Amino acid sequence: MFEILDKKELAKNEVMYRIKAPHVAKKVQPGQFVIVRAFPTGERIPLTPANWDRDEGWIELMTFIRGKTTLRMANELKVGDSIMDIAGPLGNPTPMKKFGKILAIGLIAGIIEVYPIAKAWQKVGNDVTSIHVTPKAMAILKDEFEASVSRHIIEGFDVQPDWGMNDVSREVVRRATAKVKELLDSEHFDFVFIVGPAGGEKAVFNVVKEYGIPMEADLHSIMVDGTGMCGACRVTVGGEVKFSCIDGPGFDAYQVDWDELIHRTGFYAPMEKKAMEYYLKALKEDGGEQ
Amino acid sequence: MANKKIIKERVPTRERAPEDRIKDFEEVNQGYTFELAVKEAERCLQCPYNYAPCIKGCPVHINIPGFISKLVQHRDNPDKAVREALGVIWQCNALPATTGRVCPQEDQCEKNCVMGKLGDKINIGKLERFVADYAREHGIDEELLSEMIPNIEKKEQSVAIVGAGPAGLTAAGELARQGYRVTMFEALHEAGGVLMYGIPEFRLPKAIVEKEINKLKTLGVDIRTDHIVGRTVTVDELLNEYDAVFISSGAGTPRLVNVPGVNLNGIYTANEFLTRINLMKAYKFPEYDTPIYVGEKVVVIGAGNTAMDAARSARRFGVDVTITYRRGEEFVSAREEEVEHAKQEGIKFEFLINPVEFIGDENGKVKAVKFEKMKLLDEVDSRGKRKIQGTGEYVTLPADTVIIAIGKTPNRLIINTSDFKVERGKIVVDENMMTSVEGVFAGGDAIRGEATVILAMGDGRKAAKAIDEYLKNKSQ
Ligand SMILES: Cc1cc2nc3c(=O)[nH]c(=O)nc-3n(C[C@H](O)[C@H](O)[C@H](O)COP(=O)(O)OP(=O)(O)OC[C@H]3O[C@@H](n4cnc5c(N)ncnc54)[C@H](O)[C@@H]3O)c2cc1C
Ligand SMILES: Cc1cc2nc3c(=O)[nH]c(=O)nc-3n(C[C@H](O)[C@H](O)[C@H](O)COP(=O)(O)OP(=O)(O)OC[C@H]3O[C@@H](n4cnc5c(N)ncnc54)[C@H](O)[C@@H]3O)c2cc1C
Ligand code: SF4
Ligand code: SF4
Ligand code: FES
Numbered sequence: 001m002f003e004i005l006d007k008k009e010l011a012k013n014e015v016m017y018r019i020k021a022p023h024v025a026k027k028v029q030p031g032q033f034v035i036v037r038a039f040p041t042g043e044r045i046p047l048t049p050a051n052w053d054r055d056e057g058w059i060e061l062m063t064f065i066r067g068k069t070t071l072r073m074a075n076e077l078k079v080g081d082s083i084m085d086i087a088g089p090l091g092n093p094t095p096m097k098k099f100g101k102i103l104a105i106g107l108i109a110g111i112i113e114v115y116p117i118a119k120a121w122q123k124v125g126n127d128v129t130s131i132h133v134t135p136k137a138m139a140i141l142k143d144e145f146e147a148s149v150s151r152h153i154i155e156g157f158d159v160q161p162d163w164g165m166n167d168v169s170r171e172v173v174r175r176a177t178a179k180v181k182e183l184l185d186s187e188h189f190d191f192v193f194i195v196g197p198a199g200g201e202k203a204v205f206n207v208v209k210e211y212g213i214p215m216e217a218d219l220h221s222i223m224v225d226g227t228g229m230c231g232a233c234r235v236t237v238g239g240e241v242k243f244s245c246i247d248g249p250g251f252d253a254y255q256v257d258w259d260e261l262i263h264r265t266g267f268y269a270p271m272e273k274k275a276m277e278y279y280l281k282a283l284k285e286d287g288g289e290q
Numbered sequence: 291m292a293n294k295k296i297i298k299e300r301v302p303t304r305e306r307a308p309e310d311r312i313k314d315f316e317e318v319n320q321g322y323t324f325e326l327a328v329k330e331a332e333r334c335l336q337c338p339y340n341y342a343p344c345i346k347g348c349p350v351h352i353n354i355p356g357f358i359s360k361l362v363q364h365r366d367n368p369d370k371a372v373r374e375a376l377g378v379i380w381q382c383n384a385l386p387a388t389t390g391r392v393c394p395q396e397d398q399c400e401k402n403c404v405m406g407k408l409g410d411k412i413n414i415g416k417l418e419r420f421v422a423d424y425a426r427e428h429g430i431d432e433e434l435l436s437e438m439i440p441n442i443e444k445k446e447q448s449v450a451i452v453g454a455g456p457a458g459l460t461a462a463g464e465l466a467r468q469g470y471r472v473t474m475f476e477a478l479h480e481a482g483g484v485l486m487y488g489i490p491e492f493r494l495p496k497a498i499v500e501k502e503i504n505k506l507k508t509l510g511v512d513i514r515t516d517h518i519v520g521r522t523v524t525v526d527e528l529l530n531e532y533d534a535v536f537i538s539s540g541a542g543t544p545r546l547v548n549v550p551g552v553n554l555n556g557i558y559t560a561n562e563f564l565t566r567i568n569l570m571k572a573y574k575f576p577e578y579d580t581p582i583y584v585g586e587k588v589v590v591i592g593a594g595n596t597a598m599d600a601a602r603s604a605r606r607f608g609v610d611v612t613i614t615y616r617r618g619e620e621f622v623s624a625r626e627e628e629v630e631h632a633k634q635e636g637i638k639f640e641f642l643i644n645p646v647e648f649i650g651d652e653n654g655k656v657k658a659v660k661f662e663k664m665k666l667l668d669e670v671d672s673r674g675k676r677k678i679q680g681t682g683e684y685v686t687l688p689a690d691t692v693i694i695a696i697g698k699t700p701n702r703l704i705i706n707t708s709d710f711k712v713e714r715g716k717i718v719v720d721e722n723m724m725t726s727v728e729g730v731f732a733g734g735d736a737i738r739g740e741a742t743v744i745l746a747m748g749d750g751r752k753a754a755k756a757i758d759e760y761l762k763n764k765s766q
Contacts, residue, residue: 263654
């Protein structure tokens with residue numbers, strides 16, 4: 001059981017939890033993630049420590065509320081409560097090499113994972129430009145980025161009242177590809193890094209590959225155990241089957257089978273919707289929040 | 291034994307009817323009552339200890355006639371009978387409720403049972419299970435345990451155990467009883483290994499496994515779940531902090547069929563399918579959050595225990611299930627009882643077909659599997675199985691869900707992050723179960739590849755002995 005020391009609403013639909021988890025705090029490196037199981041009936045979901053303190057033994061997780069688990073966490077977990085399980089750190093640390101000039105892109109909540117990596121890259125002597133493509137109301141980590149990289153760009157937009165999630169995604173892709181093209185046309189970059197939904201990652205990759213710049217992407221495959229035991233997270237990279245939890249999550253964008261990844265990450269959407277409806281119904285019956 | 295009346299037929303255990311049991315995940319076999327257990331026990335010929343083939347067949351050499359005789363001897367006092375029988379079993383096996391249920395008895399203790407020459411073999415597995423179940427239900431195991439605890443002489447030395455499956459649990463129990471300070475590191479959120487995430491509830495209720503794990507806690511074993519050795523802490527770090535390390539991380543890496551389309555949606559490894567169901571309780575979705583997709587037609591590839599478990603779990607979603615296997619029926623490696631149960635439950639079998647392609651729809655979801663028909667050759671391979679060969683003829687089975695159950699290899703993470711000697715993916719140990727790194731021992735599926743629960747337990751026991759010797763020498 002892992003105690004919640006602090007909880008904050010960072011922006012619309014974005015919540016930060018500071019959690020006592022010394023076993024993770026002691027070891028975690030940029031690029032790694034944890035698997036969280038918050039409730040006895042809960043799912044295991046991967047989340048990324050954005051900040052940590054090795055001496056005090058805490059980590060900070062930031063969640064974008066997008067489905068049942070993230071919503072339930074936001075609704076039900078208070079400071080002083082405990083999260084049942086935090087396993088990790090998992091995945092391979094991002095290589096802390098000197099690439100030169102780096103463009104690090106976070107699409108919506110992807111920026112959470114970009115943050116510790118971009119910060120560390122800048123620290124080891126790279127010149128990092130970060131871009132956050134997001135609805136304006138969901139811009140987070142602005143001050144933190146500005147304090148730790150050479151340049152931070154927020155490519156924000158307003159969400160129109162009649163937009164659904166698909167319209168938001170379309171706008172993210174439109175903005176991200178345009179902005180990346182603009183930057184690559186006017187400046188030289190040695191390396192591009194991206195975290196976001198698979199569709200957005202693929203669209204940006206299609207722009208970057210025109211310039212032939214090396215690019216890495218953190219892949220958001222569906223995970224269950226996160227330890228290499230189940231194969232839920234499998235992806236095809238360079239024609240081979242890889243497990244993104246133990247072989248990744250970072251992979252060479254040029255080698256990834258993007259369409260397969262897009263299909264695989266969307267597979268449970270109908271059931272995720274059902275889980276959400278079930279939860280909202282239960283909330284209503286309990287006369288709970290919402 | 292002289293002038294003993296021979297009873298040829300086995301006393302049947304109580305089993306739920308197939309049409310009822312496929313509606314839920316409750317246990318299929320209900321075991322013996324005390325009366326039935328005594329009746330079955332009476333059939334045993336009580337072969338002498340040095341001769342008894344059942345003892346030789348059991349990998350941990352339980353004194354089988356010894357425990358069976360207690361049931362007959364104290365037939366008027368069930369508590370006493372079970373207490374004494376359990377005492378005999380515990381000398382060699384700390385998890386009899388589990389082994390009684392999952393051992394391939396037909397290849398082990400029951401294989402050469404003398405009664406087999408006169409009639410049915412003795413149902414050793416179910417008797418063992420009965421003793422364990424009765425003891426648990428009547429608090430007898432806890433009594434025995436609490437009598438043991440005051441006699442444990444606490445030692446200062448400590449041992450770290452990596453992975454809480456049957457090998458690790460057994461080693462932990464043995465070492466704790468020797469007085470060592472034992473800490474277990476388990477990657478998942480629950481201890482138990484395959485017993486928890488792989489073998490389904492209807493074959494091994496999880497409450498039983500939990501109870502076994504609680505016994506270890508009573509013995510003072512510290513179990514740290516959510517700790518992945520190699521990431522959360524390394525083996526080297528463990529060696530600095532503990533006097534010895536035992537690696538029992540199992541064989542959890544699923545093997546995939548190397549054919550086109552293997553990453554289509556709807557294709558699961560048996561591990562993923564079973565983990566979603568057992569560990570995450572996806573069969574109770576949406577009450578439990580973890581989803582699972584079980585389509586109308588399920589095709590399982592493989593015919594071991596894992597394949598049977600996956601197929602029978604899928605069947606419990608009320609769908610059509612077919613097990614496919616590239617060899618013939620005589621090479622099915624699953625326990626006999628499991629194959630029989632699968633057939634009773636209406637699962638179909640297709641032999642001598644080998645997948646060559648998974649066919650998907652436009653959304654990247656599987657819709658069929660193409661197989662090549664195989665034929666048996668007269669030559670045998672290195673494992674004594676008849677070789678097979680493709681015929682160039684194909685057959686396609688429709689499939690909404692495919693479960694790949696063709697085997698597993700030792701967990702990669704720990705091997706990739708340590709530097710002990712590894713051969714063909716398996717950790718190499720010497721005759722004392724020590725790896726190439728001094729003070730680091732290993733056992734179970736991590737050194738064997740996929741084996742059995744009782745072999746893993748046997749390793750755990752043997753390693754505990756070796757670790758005890760090693761630490762005694764070290765402290766001198
Ligand atoms: C390595 C990695 C790091 C991540 N870090 C963060 C983070 O720091 N902050 C954050 O908000 N999100 C992060 N995610 C995504 C996060 O796991 C999902 O937001 C979360 O699982 C959604 O759960 P839900 O029940 O709220 O939504 P659901 O309605 O269940 O799912 C919404 C979408 O999330 C994805 N998802 C669902 N279940 C899983 C799963 N078990 N594994 C992976 N993806 C899943 C799917 O694409 C799905 O369509 C990360 C994912 C990965 C793989
Ligand atoms: C579905 C299925 C059905 C089976 N049915 C039978 C049966 O009927 N009869 C039978 O005898 N055998 C059966 N087996 C085989 C049997 O379960 C295994 O041989 C046995 O569990 C091996 O025990 P173990 O302790 O070596 O490893 P496991 O049971 O695999 O346990 C290993 C544990 O180590 C943990 N771990 C792995 N890596 C790490 C790490 N880096 N750090 C920390 N922890 C780690 C894992 O999470 C796991 O909990 C079956 C196997 C499966 C998969
Ligand atoms: S442990 Fe297994 S092999 Fe040994 S007696 Fe029990 S059931 Fe038979
Ligand atoms: S071999 Fe059979 S009959 Fe003989 S002691 Fe063992 S169980 Fe009894
Ligand atoms: S999440 Fe199970 S193997 Fe990667």
